[in-house]
Amino acid sequence: MAEKIKIPRNFKLLDELEKGEKGQNSDGVTVGLAIHDDITLTHWNGTIFGPPGTTFDNRIYALSLSCSDRYPQIPPSLRFNSKINLPYIDQTTGVANPSKCPGIADWKEADTMDTVLYKIRRDLCTPNNRKLPQPAENSTYQ
């Protein structure tokens, strides 16, 4: 049987960090550490640039991600800081519903935080979502 190689959490997260530092994230998203000396690599910031041709266009959505000790066996948790109207985002807290949010609901161990943000951004362009009325620009969850 071939050896199955498992990249430990921290080294996977360091690879993800390096990708962000080199500006190699997917189009329209960024991922970086929330606290520059967080040696536990737990708290992350992300942004999604609203895709053109949607009601999200020209807006920058700030969000927080958190990677537990069991990452990547379990996906990151995600919370929007900028207000956004989407069916899987709690409108009081900004927290993403893990069983509905693209990228999290279908999470696989080889995925990354970048994959999650990429899938959410792609989802903003679907016929169901692209015309959703949006809260005032620059408003945030408490």
Added chain:
Amino acid sequence: MGELPRRIQKETQRLLSEPVAGISASPYQDNLRYFNVVLAGPATSPFEGGIFRLELFLPEEYPMAPPKVRFLTKIYHPNIDKLGRICLDILKDKWSPALQVRTVLLSIQALLSAPNPEDPLDAGVADHWKSNEAAAIEEAKRWTQQYATGSLP
């Protein structure tokens, strides 16, 4: 888990049976390419008396690619950043498959004895080291006392 490459098996056996002085490296049971490393700060360095934890991983390409290593204990050193990442040539372009985990650990121990602020990873610490070496060494000693407080297994 499938078969671990023979080279890694042999290196692991030797690390366990003939450990390097002041360094312990043992694989995690659920991932034999992933090592828990504990390193004693070298005598007559600002890190003397400290016990530093590191993690080391042998990627799929090893030994054609170097091990990945990081400090888990905070350390004030010009070649180690605030996330514990290490700037060391043999972990990058100077890596050779003739080197081993053992040589890497010895080189990290040597780096603690001889910080090199001319090739910095943490620019702030390196500037401190260059502008006022005595004060930087005092700061490194303070960090050692505050954070590097474990014990060798």
